[in-house]
Amino acid sequence: MATQSGALLVDGLTHSYGGELAIQDVSFDIAPGEIVALLGPSGCGKSTVLRAIAGLIQPAQGQIMLAGKHLGGVAARERGIGMVFQNYALFPHLTVEENVAYPLACQHVPKAARKERVRELLALIQLDGFGRRLPRELSGGQQQRVAVARALAASPALLLLDEPFGALDRALRFDLQVEMLRLQKSVGITTLIVTHDQEEAQSLASRLVLMNKGHVEQIDTPSTVYDRPKTLFVNSFIGQANQLRATVVETKAESAVLKLDASGSSLTLARRLDYAVGVRIVLTCRPEQVSVHAAATATSLPARLIVSVPLGPTLVHDLELADGTQVRASQMRSGAAFVPSLGDQVHVTIDADHCHVFPVHSISPSELNKGAKL
Amino acid sequence: MLLLSVVFFATPLGLLLAFSFAGPTGVTLDNFAEFFGDPFNFKVLTNTMRLGFETVIGTTLLGIPIGLFYWHSGRRMRQVVVFLSLIPMLTSNVVRTFAWIVILSRQGPISQALLGLGLTGAPTSLLSTEFGLLLAMVQIDLPLIILPLVAILARTSRQLPEAAEVAGAGHWRILVTVLLPMMLPGLLAGWILVFASTSASYVTQAAIGGARNVYVPQLITRQVGVLFNWPLASAIAMVLLLSTGALLMALALISRHRRLVGHA
Ligand SMILES: Nc1ncnc2c1ncn2[C@@H]1O[C@H](COP(=O)(O)OP(=O)(O)O)[C@@H](O)[C@H]1O
Ligand SMILES: [Mg+2]
Numbered sequence: 001m002a003t004q005s006g007a008l009l010v011d012g013l014t015h016s017y018g019g020e021l022a023i024q025d026v027s028f029d030i031a032p033g034e035i036v037a038l039l040g041p042s043g044c045g046k047s048t049v050l051r052a053i054a055g056l057i058q059p060a061q062g063q064i065m066l067a068g069k070h071l072g073g074v075a076a077r078e079r080g081i082g083m084v085f086q087n088y089a090l091f092p093h094l095t096v097e098e099n100v101a102y103p104l105a106c107q108h109v110p111k112a113a114r115k116e117r118v119r120e121l122l123a124l125i126q127l128d129g130f131g132r133r134l135p136r137e138l139s140g141g142q143q144q145r146v147a148v149a150r151a152l153a154a155s156p157a158l159l160l161l162d163e164p165f166g167a168l169d170r171a172l173r174f175d176l177q178v179e180m181l182r183l184q185k186s187v188g189i190t191t192l193i194v195t196h197d198q199e200e201a202q203s204l205a206s207r208l209v210l211m212n213k214g215h216v217e218q219i220d221t222p223s224t225v226y227d228r229p230k231t232l233f234v235n236s237f238i239g240q241a242n243q244l245r246a247t248v249v250e251t252k253a254e255s256a257v258l259k260l261d262a263s264g265s266s267l268t269l270a271r272r273l274d275y276a277v278g279v280r281i282v283l284t285c286r287p288e289q290v291s292v293h294a295a296a297t298a299t300s301l302p303a304r305l306i307v308s309v310p311l312g313p314t315l316v317h318d319l320e321l322a323d324g325t326q327v328r329a330s331q332m333r334s335g336a337a338f339v340p341s342l343g344d345q346v347h348v349t350i351d352a353d354h355c356h357v358f359p360v361h362s363i364s365p366s367e368l369n370k371g372a373k374l
Numbered sequence: 375m376l377l378l379s380v381v382f383f384a385t386p387l388g389l390l391l392a393f394s395f396a397g398p399t400g401v402t403l404d405n406f407a408e409f410f411g412d413p414f415n416f417k418v419l420t421n422t423m424r425l426g427f428e429t430v431i432g433t434t435l436l437g438i439p440i441g442l443f444y445w446h447s448g449r450r451m452r453q454v455v456v457f458l459s460l461i462p463m464l465t466s467n468v469v470r471t472f473a474w475i476v477i478l479s480r481q482g483p484i485s486q487a488l489l490g491l492g493l494t495g496a497p498t499s500l501l502s503t504e505f506g507l508l509l510a511m512v513q514i515d516l517p518l519i520i521l522p523l524v525a526i527l528a529r530t531s532r533q534l535p536e537a538a539e540v541a542g543a544g545h546w547r548i549l550v551t552v553l554l555p556m557m558l559p560g561l562l563a564g565w566i567l568v569f570a571s572t573s574a575s576y577v578t579q580a581a582i583g584g585a586r587n588v589y590v591p592q593l594i595t596r597q598v599g600v601l602f603n604w605p606l607a608s609a610i611a612m613v614l615l616l617s618t619g620a621l622l623m624a625l626a627l628i629s630r631h632r633r634l635v636g637h638a
Contacts, residue, residue, distance in 0.1 A: 089533035
C-alpha cells in the first residue's frame with residue numbers, strides 16, 4: 001500500500017451550538033503520518049473539532065488545511081477523509097464487505113478493483129472470511145476493525161477516530177490499541193484520535209492536544225505533558241495530582257519559600273518562582289512524590305492514614321492532613337522501610353523538586369471536587 | 375389474555391369456517407363454487423386487492439417525504455409531525471368519510487379548483503369514482519404508515535447518514551442506500567396495517583365508492599343483510615381472509631429477512 005502524506009493544520013477553530021460556545025480558538029497541527037490524540041473530559045468539545053474537520057459542521061471561525069489545501073468551502077463528501085464514528089456507525093443492513101466497499105462505490109470504483117481492495121483491507125484487519133457477515137453478527141472489537149477498514153478504504157489523506165475504544169471492555173482495549181498502532185504504521189496515514197482516556201492517548205499518540213471546556217490547554221508529547229504540565233487542569237487530568245494550598249512568603253533568584261495552609265510549615269523550592277510575595281497558590285505533587293514516615297522531620301507534615309490499597313507493585317495510601325486536606329501517596333511494596341497501618345498518625349514529606357505551582361484562580365469548582373476526592 | 379383471544383377471536387373464526395362449508399345436506403364446497411362461478415365476484419375480489427395496493431402506494435408516496443421531514447426536524451418539530459399525523463385518528467372513520475363526500479362532490483373544493491384553473495369545462499364529481507375513493511382511503515390510512523415509520527426513525531442514529539456523507543455519498547445515494555433501508559422495516563409494518571385496513575373499510579368504500587365500485591365487504595353485507603345467505607357470506611369472508619392473509623404473511627416474512635432484523 002502506498003504511503004500517503006498529508007499534514008493537517010487547524011487554526012483558530014471556534015464553533016457554537018445555538019449561541020452556546022462549544023469550542024473556542026482551537027489550533028494545532030499534525031505532521032504527515034503522525035498520530036495525535038485530542039484528549040479531554042467528556043463534553044469539552046473534542047467531537048465538535050473532529051466534526052468540523054470532517055466537514056459535518058461548518059465552524060463559525062477558523063481554518064482547516066489538509067495537505068496544503070483549504071477545506072473551507074469543501075463538502076464533507078469531497079474532503080477525502082476517513083472517519084471512525086463513536087459507535088462505529090456501520091450500516092446494519094449491509095454486510096462487512098459491502099460496508100468496507102461503500103466509500104469505493106461512492107467513487108464509482110469498478111467492481112473488480114473494489115473487490116480486490118476489500119479483500120486486501122479485510123486481510124489487513126485480519127477479518128478474512130468474515131465478509132459475508134452482517135455487523136450485528138460480529139463482536140464489538142471486530143465491528144471496530146470493520147469501521148477502521150471502511151474509513152481507510154478510499155485511501156484518505158487523514159484518518160479521524162472518535163473514541164474508537166470507548167465501547168470496548170478494558171481487557172480488549174489494549175490488544176486493539178496495539179493492533180491500531182500496527183495498522184496505522186503500515187498504512188502511514190496522518191491520524192487524529194479523540195479520547196477522554198489519558199492512558200489510551202499516551203499509549204497511541206506521539207503528541208497530545210489537551211482540551212478543557214472548549215479550549216486547548218497544552219500541546220506536547222505524553223511525557224512532557226506529564227512532567228511539565230502548563231496548567232493545573234492538565235496536571236490533574238493526566239495522572240493524579242495532590243493539591244495543597246499555600247502562600248508565597250519569600251522569592252529569590254534561585255529559590256522560593258512557601259507556607260502551606262495545611263500545617264503552617266514552610267517548604268523551600270530550589271528554583272525561581274514568578275509570583276509576588278503574599279500571593280496564594282496551589283502546590284501540586286504526584287502520589288509517587290509523597291513519602292510516608294513514622295517520625296517527624298524538619299519538612300514533614302503530620303497526617304492520618306485513612307485507607308491503603310495495594311495496586312500492582314505499589315501500595316497507595318490515602319491520607320488526611322491536619323486541616324482535612326486529602327493527600328494520596330504511593331510507595332513500592334517491596335523493600336518499603338515503613339508500612340503504616342490504618343488510623344496511624346504518620347508524617348509525610350513532599351519532594352519539593354518535582355512540585356508544580358499554579359495560581360489559585362485556576363481552580364474551578366469542578367476541579368476542587370476532583371481534588372477533594374483524591 | 376389467551377382465553378380472551380380464544381373466546382372473541384378463535385370461536386367466531388371457527389364458526390365462520392364451519393358456516394362456509396355448510397350446505398342443505400351437510401358439508402359441501404358449493405358456497406366457494408358459487409362465489410368463483412360468478413365472474414363478477416372474482417372482479418370484485420381483484421378490485422378489492424387493487425384498492426389495497428393503490429392505497430399502500432399512495433400512503434407510501436406521502437409517508438416517505440413526511441418520514442424524511444421528521445428525520446431532518448429538531449425535537450420540537452418532530453412532536454408537531456407526530457401530533458399532526460395523529461389528529462386524523464382522533465376523528466371517527468364515519469365523520470372523515472362524510473367530510474370526504476363534501477370535498478369530492480360537484481360543489482366541493484376539488485371540483486371548483488379544477489374549474490377555476492380551466493382544467494375542466496363543467497363541475498365534476500369525484501364521488502363514485504375509484505380515484506375519489508383512493509384519495510379518501512390514502513388520507514384515512516396515512517397515520518398507519520407514518521406511526522411505524524416515525525417509531526423506527528426516532529431511534530435511528532444520525533451517525534449513519536453522516537458516515538455515508540464522509541464516505542463520499544451524495545444526497546440521493548444517502549437516501550437510497552441508507553435512509554430508505556433504515557425506513558424499510560417501518561414501511562413493511564405500515565403496509566401490513568394499511569392493506570388490512572383498506573380491504574376491510576366497509577363504510578368508506580360504500581359511501582364514496584358508490585354503487586358502481588363494489589368491494590368484497592359490500593358483497594358480504596349484501597349476502598347477510600339482503601339475501602340472508604349466511605353460508606355464502608361466510609365463504610366470501612374466508613376468501614377475503616385467505617387472500618389478504620397470504621399477502622400479509624408474505625410481507626411479514628420479508629420483514630424477517632436477516633438484513634432487516636435488529637435494525638437500528
Ligand atoms: N448538536 C449539538 N447541539 C447542541 N449542543 C451540542 C451538540 N453537540 C454537542 N453539543 C455541546 O457541545 C459541547 C461539546 O460537545 P462534544 O464536542 O460532543 O464534546 P466531547 O466530544 O468532548 O464529549 C457539549 O457541551 C455538548 O453538550
Ligand atoms: Mg464526543
